[in-house]
Structure formats: C-alpha cells, structure tokens
Amino acid sequence: MTDIQKAAQIIQEGGLVAFPTETVYGLGADALNPYAVARIFEVKNRPQFDPLIVHVADLRQADILVQKFPDKALKLVEKFWPGPLTVVLPKSSLVPDIVTSSLPTVAIRVPHHPLALGLIRESGRPLAAPSANPFGQVSPTTAEHVKKSFGGKIEMILDGGPCRIGVESTVVSFVEKEPVLLRPGGVPLEEMQALIGRVAVRTTASETPLAPGQLPQHYAPRTPLVLEESLESLPAGKKIGLLTLREPPDVSPYAAVEILSAKGDLREAAANLFAAMRRLDERNLDLLVAHPVPHEGLGRAINDRLYKASHKK
C-alpha cells in the first residue's frame, strides 16, 4: 500500500491526516463526515465558531458543494485553481453545519500539491482542513512542525517537504454584491483586481473583525512580538530577536536576527516567514521585533500575519 492509499483509507474511516499543500500543512478530515470534522476542532482546540476550508480536486467537485458560482468567482478560480485561492459561496445542503460553523456559506479551494490532490482523489472525499497548528499559533510549513504539535494525536502525517508559498490562501467572499477580500494570502490582491475589477478589503488589519476566524490575535509565537518600523529605543537588558525582510544596517542590538529575503523578494520572504518565526520563538528571547514589509503583492499577506502575531498592549 502506498502512503496515499493508507492516508485515503484513514480519511474514509473518519480519521485525521495532516497533508502538505503549496501554502501550509493542513489537518484534514472527510468534510462530509461530521464526527471526523468534530475531531479537527478537538485536536486543534479550535472554537466552534471558526469555519473550515473544504479542499477539493477540481471545479466539478466544488460545484456540488455550492449553490452556484457567480461569474467573477468562476473567472478567478479558472485562473488560480489549483492554487492559493479560497472562495466563499452560498453552500449546498451536502455540506454539514459543523464545517461552516452553521453559516449558510462554505469556503472552498483546490490546493496545488500532488500529495493533497492525490489524497482527495484516492479517498474520493472533499477534505475539511484548517492549518495543522493548535488554534492561534504559528502555521506549519514542514511536516516536522506538524509533528511537534500533533505527533501521536493524529493518525498520519504526509511529508511533502517545505511548503512552496508559505502563507495561507487568499480568502475572497462572493456572498454580497461585490467581492470581499477576507484574508490576504498567496494570490495577491492586485492580480485578482486585474482580472475582475474592484475587490473590497475587509481583513482584521482594518480593525473590524466581521467574519469568524478573523480574530485579531492569531499566527502568534509565545514570545511577545511587536510590529514596528523602528523602535525609538530598544528596552535595555532584554534579549531581543529581529524579524526583517533584508539585512539591517546594525545587528548589534539583537540576540538573534532572521532575514526573510536578502534580495528583498516578497515571495521568498513569505515562504520563509513561519519557519523564521518558529526559530526565533525557540531561542527563549524576551521580545521579538518585526519590521513591516512593503504592502504590495505577497507583502500584504506577510504584514497581515505579522500584525496578527503581534501581542497587543
């Protein structure tokens, strides 16, 4: 039996399998089995009001889970699926309430990863899968990260190496008259706008959590993190870690420095973000300082994660 066949059997029997996607690792269960999905919430310690994304292999499999695809949603998925784009649409009666936290809508995407697609196809089931991390903590971009949180607690972890994109999918809702960006992610806002025109932005960075799961603190390391262009003065006598895009002019104040992309490439930075945050978190520092990155392309998703990781006073 191959690993995919083993994993598919676990899914069919109502078990949990962590699997790689191009964005982050997911913690998957059969989306049509409410008992299996309930275990995701339990293992992650995730509040029931935070709905899950359903992963499917293609548009045909997505179609039966929703009422219909509006033209603009169709345009987007035709271009970006398989890929880091999640669309929120009115759900069909097939989707259990526990998946959507009883919302009348469902979030769906087609991941761009051979192991994820292999698992969906082999099991024949759509997979409900949040990121494979305990609720509120940093998302996993390697199988090792998943093992640290959930080793022994779930039936299987499929190892596909490090995730190529490194930040979660872009979430866009098509429930209102105009499309609304709920979470910036792997597909840049600019690329969506080029295709379908105006997309309203309603992420937590704008301070108004409207959708469930848009909690202000999320993706957080244990070490306090501040997001600042430049701190006037660093607190004395503290061990401080720096998370920054490029090499800073002076590294001497810091006990540890993580550079996300020496050449300032935002795609490379996104791919390194969560692993870098985890490395800093393991150094037993007193404080992490993160510099915001340029707010364009994948920079929007990076700034969103940094903002949510920052501990509010």
Ligand code: TXA
């Ligand atoms: O890249 C990703 O999207 C990863 C991989 C595993 O696919 N998954 C992921 O799942 O990030 P999760 O559960 O960590 O984040 C799902 C987000 C949450 O912010 C949730 O509130 C939102 O999607 N969401 C899910 N269903 C929704 C709905 N019906 N309406 C509005 N937001 C929804």
Ligand code: MG
């Ligand atoms: Mg998550």
